[in-house]
Amino acid sequence: MHQEKIDFLMTLLPNIRMKYLNQISTMVTVKEDTFDNIVTDIDLKIQEELTSTLSARFPEITFLAEENDLQEVSDQMWIIDPIDGTKNFFRRNEDFALSIAYYEKRQPVFGFVYDIAKDLLYLGITGQGAWVNQKKMDRVKVRTLHESVLDMNLKTTFTLNAKKPGCVEMLSHEVFAHRSIGSAAISLCRIAAGSHEIYISSHLKLWDFAAAQIVLEEVGGIVILPYEPNRQIAGKSVLLLGCSSSKLYEDLKAILFISELTLPSKMNSNKNGE
Ligand code: 2AM
Ligand code: CA
Numbered sequence: 019m020h021q022e023k024i025d026f027l028m029t030l031l032p033n034i035r036m037k038y039l040n041q042i043s044t045m046v047t048v049k050e051d052t053f054d055n056i057v058t059d060i061d062l063k064i065q066e067e068l069t070s071t072l073s074a075r076f077p078e079i080t081f082l083a084e085e086n087d088l089q090e091v092s093d094q095m096w097i098i099d100p101i102d103g104t105k106n107f108f109r110r111n112e113d114f115a116l117s118i119a120y121y122e123k124r125q126p127v128f129g130f131v132y133d134i135a136k137d138l139l140y141l142g143i144t145g146q147g148a149w150v151n152q153k154k155m156d157r158v159k160v161r162t163l164h165e166s167v168l169d170m171n172l173k174t175t176f177t178l179n180a181k182k183p184g185c186v187e188m189l190s191h192e193v194f195a196h197r198s199i200g201s202a203a204i205s206l207c208r209i210a211a212g213s214h215e216i217y218i219s220s221h222l223k224l225w226d227f228a229a230a231q232i233v234l235e236e237v238g239g240i241v242i243l244p245y246e247p248n249r250q251i252a253g254k255s256v257l258l259l260g261c262s263s264s265k266l267y268e269d270l271k272a273i274l275f276i277s278e279l280t281l282p283s284k285m286n287s288n289k290n291g292e
Contacts, residue, residue, distance in 0.1 A: 020127055023120060024141070026075060030068075031116065031132050031139060038064060039134065046108065056104055061085055064100035064116060072096060079120075082253065084225045089253050093123050099225035102131075103201025111135060117203040119228035124251055129229025131203045140207045142232030148210060157238045159212055160263040163270070166215035168193045169205045177220035177257065178274055181245075185274050192273065206230035206260045210237045216270065217260040224250040227258055234260055240267045244275055 038060055046058055065085045072079065081088040083098040096118060101107050103114035112135040119129035131140040140155075142148040148155040168189070175186045190196065197214065199205045203226060205217040210233050219226075231241040241260045243250060250256050259274075261267050 020120065020143075023076065024128060024143070026072075027118065027130055028139075028141075030071060031118075031130060034064060034067060034116065035132060035134050035137070037067075056108060057085060058101070058104060058108060060107070061101045061104055065098060068098055068100065068116075068118065069096075082225065084223070091124070091251060091253075095121050097121060097129075097225050097228040099203065102203040102226055103199075106200045113199050113201050113204050115201055115203040115207075117225060117227075117229045119232065121228070126228065126232045129232040131207050131229045131233060133204055133207070138207075140210070140230070140233045142229070142234075142236045144232055144236070146236070148233045148236040150207075150211065155210060155233075155237050158210055158234075158262045160265065161215050163192050163266060164194060166193050166262075166266060167195045167197060167213075168216040168218070169197050169199050169208075169214055170216075170218045171198050171200070174218055174220040174257075178218070182274060188273050189270075192269075202226040202258070203230040206234045206239075206241065209239055209260055209262050210234045212262075215262045215266060218258070218274075220257045221255045222250075222258045223253060223255050227260075231260070238263065240264055242267060244271070 041060060046056055062085055065083055069081055069083060069088060079094045079096055080090040080092040081096050081098060082091060085100060099117040101114050102117045106112060107114040114134060116132040116134060120127045126144050128143040138150055140150050179186050202219055202222050206227060207230050208214060209217060234241055239260065239262050241258065243256045243258055245257050259270065261270060
């Protein structure tokens with residue numbers, strides 16, 4: 019039923035990658051005063067190309083997209099981040115991704131995350147599995163907290179500590195290592211691929227993680243919005259925790275969150291269904 023949309027994107031996304039891969043960013047617009055969020059001309063061009071091509075082919079589907087004001091929640095919608103990890107794109111030219119998910123009736127149907135620099139195209143289809151460059155991904159390996167590598171940024175440490183003082187220091191004694199990649203979509207897909215186990219970010223919007231969440235959940239991973247499970251669909255920012263197993267989530271929850279936070283009941287089958 020959704021194969022036509024998937025096939026269309028399978029062709030479109032590599033074409034967009036080839037077109038923009040070697041383009042140098044020529045203009046940077048700083049939103050607000052904080053330099054918290056940058057947007058380059060390439061973010062805008064990729065979003066424009068995606069939305070115009072998709073709306074010509076599938077005119078009934080609306081867009082919830084990061085740039086411009088294309089933010090309409092409906093029963094059939096594309097959720098698009100043209101570049102997730104724009105600061106990486108701007109400064110390092112790696113670890114940034116094009117992310118596009120398709121939702122029906124506010125439920126995830128499928129999502130693509132394209133790691134542009136590494137040319138890895140992840141696809142998750144709800145209930146069917148996940149693929150990378152068309153190769154089916156294995157279920158993710160379960161590791162203990164002591165074996166786990168955590169990906170988290172500085173801002174998130176402040177937020178977690180404000181909610182539960184001392185929790186980040188406690189966490190630092192429990193994990194194997196800490197890194198910070200700088201792209202939610204890439205990080206969640208790399209948990210799915212087994213290169214690390216935990217990602218926590220305090221300020222994400224739905225387009226940052228919608229597609230990658232499907233990929234990770236389809237290989238047995240967990241994505242939780244512990245404080246605000248329904249805010250993301252309205253385009254508001256949320257604290258997100260992604261990890262490779264429900265056991266790991268239980269261990270993290272005990273360290274990071276106040277005690278009354280529990281998994282939604284659907285989580286017993288490794289899904290949170292959000
Ligand atoms: P972006 O590159 O699309 O902005 C970096 O830590 C991660 O957080 C990236 O996925 C980045 O997405 C996202 N991010 C950075 N600033 C953000 C903000 N103000 N709101 C929501 N997500 C943000
Ligand atoms: Ca972006």
